[in-house]
Amino acid sequence: MIRVVLPTHLRNLAHVDGEATLDVHGPVTQRSVFDALESSYPMLRGTIRDHATKKRRPFVRFYAGGEDLSHEPPDALLPDDVASGTEPLLVVGAMSGG
């Protein structure tokens, strides 16, 4: 079971209390996790990744285990602790106001 922590606005949009939990088949990568997330919560499509290119939106970051994974390739394996469900993958809105 993969655990994903969403920022407040996306939790509200998806009606998720606490963490989202996902079944991911095959290698656990950014792509496979967000494919599973968007399949379970279609309203999140386009809010984390671009619809067409699947690139991370500029003001969204991905963290896990104290590391910034935002610039990792989308098909790179996520850390073992994320794949095992020990650690959540954090989706973070960049710290900026307005």
Add this chain to the structure above:
Amino acid sequence: MGGVRVLVGTRKGAFVLTSDGKRESWDVEGPHFGGWEIYHLKGSPADDERIYASQSTSWFGQLIQRSDDGGRTWTPVGNEFTYDGTPGTHMWYDGTPHPWEFARVWHLEPSLTDPDTVYAGVEDAALFRSIDGGQSWHELPGLREHGSAGSWQPGAGGLCLHTIVVDPTRPDRIFVAISAAGVFRTDDSGKTWQPMNRGLRSEGLPDPDVEVGHCVHRIALHPSRPDVLFMQKHWDVMRSDDAGESWNEVSGNLPSDFGFVVDVHAHEPDTIYVVPIKSDSEHYPPDGRLRVYRSKTGGNDWEALTDGLPQKDCYLNVLRDAMAVDALDPCGVYFGTSGGQVYASADAGDSWAPIVRDLPAVLSIEVQTLP
């Protein structure tokens, strides 16, 4: 006696204000979508309960929300706005070609007859349509494929298609306005478009009379007389009597002819409203006095409406989509400010009172007149 529902889009959420036909006491609901920019929300003329909302932030992009119960509950619908084909380029601020990039939906215009059909005006400028209640969106690419599009340049707010007006007597005829390109009209439901800017004069341009390149802020018409259009341009209030083929200035005795909004009285096609703003760099009313100006002659002769509006130390703005009228008698007029006030007049502008005073900055106002 009917009632009214005022739909308010703000920098930090949407609000729904409701009252009975007297329009004296108001219920305020919201914020819906707190923390998100709501550029616009608008109800279907064919179904009072159907409302569409444009919700966005720079963090999480664009969403479209739909309500089927008059704004009490909302459901996210389709949010994929993909330009048709290879989008090409428009002109960037520095004069270089710049690829078309979707930024946000500025304006949603529901069909006059079908609740499931709605148009979306977007930045970078293009017109999209949904015929399935907002679930899917398809561009009407003929506009962006107009021969002038490579020369369109963004205004300070971006290259935005911000105004969509459908002719109620000829549904194939649609007017749009783009900052900073101008007015375009289609007579074949969006397949082909023609610029409608003859008579506009913009001193900031190398050729002030150029066919395309004007910063039109807003256009409006009365449904009983759809060939008469009114325009608030960057500078100048304009009028067309031939469905946009030509324009004449009707700024008359306004204290400033800069502004954003223009709207038409629900029952008097020659009664129009603007809110003069001092200048393009001073986005506040002249002399610190918030005045709506009304012309009962379709322009040129204007009277200041001040009863109930602040007449000193007032330095706020009223943005292009932030004025609307209801269809009651007397006609109600509403506008929202960058200071978060929503002012209402239940007597066609003679007197005003705030419905609310402390909302986030208001981006848009629409009104539904309820049975």
